[in-house]
Amino acid sequence: PSIPPSLSAGDTSVLAGLYGPAEAKLSKELPDRAALEVLLRPKVGLPGVLERSREQQLRQTCEAVVLGVLHPRTAVTLVLQVLSDAGSLLSCCLNAACMGLLDAGLPLSSLFCGVTCALGPDGTIALDPTARQEQVSPGRGCPTACAPRAPLTPPVPQEARAVLTFAIDSSEKKVLMATTKGSCSVEEMQQCLVTAQRAADTIFQFYRDSLHRRYSKS
Secondary structure, eight states, rough: OOOOEEETTTEEEEEEEEEEEEOOTTOOOOOOOOEHHHHHHHHSOOHHHHHHHHHHHHHHHHTTTOGGSSTTTTTEEEEEEEOOOOOOHHHHHHHHHHHHHHTTOOSSSOOOOEEEEEEEETTTEEESSOOOOOOOOOTTTOOOOOOOSSOOOOOOSSBBBBBEEEEEETOOEEEEEEEEEOOOOOHHHHHHHHHHHHHHHHHHHHHHHHHHHOOOOO
16 A cells, blocks of 8 residues: 555545555456545544445546556555544545545546535635534524635635535546535536635645655755
């Protein structure tokens, strides 16, 4: 296995470990590409329905960029261990997954990142919401200023009308995966997407800086 990188967003932290390409079991072997499996482990307890659903979302996102045709009849397993969850967990898992793939040297067609947006009752868009801010409660809550968790995050309301998470690729800023909780209009979703695409540039630069620091001889 590769040396597991960990990624933190605010107080949310995920550890990523990648195993493979290795020999695949006959039942999982694919003749034309590598079989990719993603395992999401919660901080405590056993994986449940939510973890299984997110595993599928993460696997489909990774499969969109991994050049599995270069390693046919092999298996690649990506394990994501949640260390702490203070909000925006899915986007943190996406970013940890990409860092894990990069760190292991797996061939990719492009990078990807995850960005979570919280849409407030007054239409304000906040990035990297906390667990409390992710609580969707339509018609409740008022805009309340709070300390930003990251340079990308403006003051946000205590509760969101909708929470959206996007997986965005680095080559054309295409959406590889999107999830929505709560209600919003098509126009509001487009505004959230534009905001997420702008934030993606900062995350991709973070990838480059992190790899440069890790492998720099100085």
